[in-house]
Amino acid sequence: xxxxxxxxxxxxxxxxxPRGYCAGVDRAVVTVQRALAVYGAPVYVRxxxxxxxxxxxxxxxxxxxxxxxxxxxxxxxxxIFSAHxxxxxxxxxxxxxxxxxxxxxxxxxxxxHHEARRFAKQGVPIVLIGHAGHEEVEGTTGEAPDDITLVxxxxxxxxxxxxxxxxxxxxxxxxxxxxxxxxxxxxLHERFPRLIDPPSDDICYATQNRQxxxxxxxxxxxxxxxxxxxxxxxxxxxxxxALENGARRAERVDxxxxxxxxxxxxxxxxxxxxxxxxxxxxxxxxxxxxAELGYPRADEERLVEESLSFALPPELRAxxxxx
Numbered sequence: 001x002x003x004x005x006x007x008x009x010x011x012x013x014x015x016x017x018p019r020g021y022c023a024g025v026d027r028a029v030v031t032v033q034r035a036l037a038v039y040g041a042p043v044y045v046r047x048x049x050x051x052x053x054x055x056x057x058x059x060x061x062x063x064x065x066x067x068x069x070x071x072x073x074x075x076x077x078x079x080i081f082s083a084h085x086x087x088x089x090x091x092x093x094x095x096x097x098x099x100x101x102x103x104x105x106x107x108x109x110x111x112x113h114h115e116a117r118r119f120a121k122q123g124v125p126i127v128l129i130g131h132a133g134h135e136e137v138e139g140t141t142g143e144a145p146d147d148i149t150l151v152x153x154x155x156x157x158x159x160x161x162x163x164x165x166x167x168x169x170x171x172x173x174x175x176x177x178x179x180x181x182x183x184x185x186x187x188l189h190e191r192f193p194r195l196i197d198p199p200s201d202d203i204c205y206a207t208q209n210r211q212x213x214x215x216x217x218x219x220x221x222x223x224x225x226x227x228x229x230x231x232x233x234x235x236x237x238x239x240x241x242a243l244e245n246g247a248r249r250a251e252r253v254d255x256x257x258x259x260x261x262x263x264x265x266x267x268x269x270x271x272x273x274x275x276x277x278x279x280x281x282x283x284x285x286x287x288x289x290x291a292e293l294g295y296p297r298a299d300e301e302r303l304v305e306e307s308l309s310f311a312l313p314p315e316l317r318a319x320x321x322x323x
Contacts (some may be wrong), residue, residue: 013290013298014221015283016213016273018306022206024106025050025277026169027310028083029059031104033318035080036063044079046070046086047135049104050277051232053254065279070094078102085109087142102313106205108174109136113143115198120144124196125162127151129184132153134233154180157187167194172202175234175276177241178211201248205308206276207234211241213303214273219246221271223263224317226252227282228275235275247271255282256289264293272298 021029021315027050027248035043048066056066070093071122073079078100081090085105094101104111121124126148130137141148151157162168170188172181189195189265201208224242228235235252242250249267253259258277270290274283287298311317 009122011295012269013287013295014217014269014271015287015298015300016210016217016271017300017302018206018209018213018304019274020276020278020280020283021273022204022276023306023308023310024083024108024204024206027312028104028106029055031102031313031316032059032080033062034312035078035102038072038316040076041182044073044077045082046073046079046090047082047084048231049080049082051084051235052229052275052277052279054229054282055277055279070097070099073097075099082135083109085113085139087139089142090139100322102315104313105139106174106204107310108202109139111200112140112171112198112202113176115169115202116140116143116148119171120147123245124167124169125149126169127160127162127170127188128172129170129176129181131176131233134173138177140171140173151184151188154184154187157184157191160191162192164192165194167196168192169196169198171198173233173280174202174236175207176203177237178203178208179241179244201256206306207237208287209304209306209314210234210273210276212252213301214238214271215245216303217271217273218242218250221246221269222248222267223269224250224271224273225259225274225286226250226275227255227286228252229254229277232275232277233277238273238275239266242271242273252322253286256285259293261288261293270295 042065045066075098080102083106128148224247226238239250
């Protein structure tokens with residue numbers, strides 16, 4: 001071994017845990033698979049069942065048909081609502097068109113819908129912290145459109161045209177940055193003394209755990225690679241969290257083929273994580289690609305154990321695949 005080689009620090013790959021599929025995503029994907037097995041193809045799905053193009057493409061190959069609107073679904077067909085939830089107007093449209101429906105909305109998103117309805121029934125205006133245009137935000141807003149005002153950043157709080165002396169409730173999209181959301185809520189409390197908190201945290205356990213896990217590896221990573229699709233809110237947040245917590249660089253990739261070898265110049269330690277809608281096989285592909293590029297087998301750094309699971313929609317609970 002040359003002196004130059006001996007002086008180089010050893011390369012390392014660290015994989016964050018928890019990562020990848022959360023309970024809500026697993027439930028949604030299995031719902032589509034089980035529906036195909038029980039009812040046969042085609043099974044229609046409104047919007048992407050989860051925000052990962054590889055999952056969507058795989059389900060399409062199995063017979064799922066993804067549509068943007070219910071008007072694209074033939075009358076009498078079976079349609080599944082995605083994990084992000086839908087508004088009451090969408091449910092009403094399905095009834096009007098005679099569609100059979102299965103609701104794959106994540107139960108943690110459903111909880112936020114319940115809270116929105118409860119506050120609206122009490123006559124309390126609601127600030128919803130989230131991203132404009134996100135399907136989850138559209139579904140929650142649809143529960144009480146006249147009572148909900150969207151706030152996207154802490155600075156938006158100063159622009160709210162709401163009586164600061166009146167009661168005001170806040171809710172959030174489930175996949176936000178924990179730190180930025182905390183800042184927004186603090187600003188709300190400062191401006192609205194009678195602000196009402198939700199009964200429990202709306203940012204889901206999986207989002208919080210994955211952000212905590214990437215914080216754990218970011219400080220000693222020259223590069224953090226986040227596996228996840230561009231339209232995955234929680235995956236994009238992981239890139240931001242990594243950079244905010246010490247990573248020299250952070251990049252999002254859909255799969256191993258998107259890794260640019262130029263990113264690895266002078267990189268000793270690489271951290272890996274994945275968004276909540278990413279199957280583990282995509283992480284495995286990234287690790288295989290890094291091995292081809294000269295990096296060793298990965299070590300895992302685990303923040304917490306996750307054991308939560310959700311029951312399938314009632315229409316499928318008594319069924320078995322192929323039965």
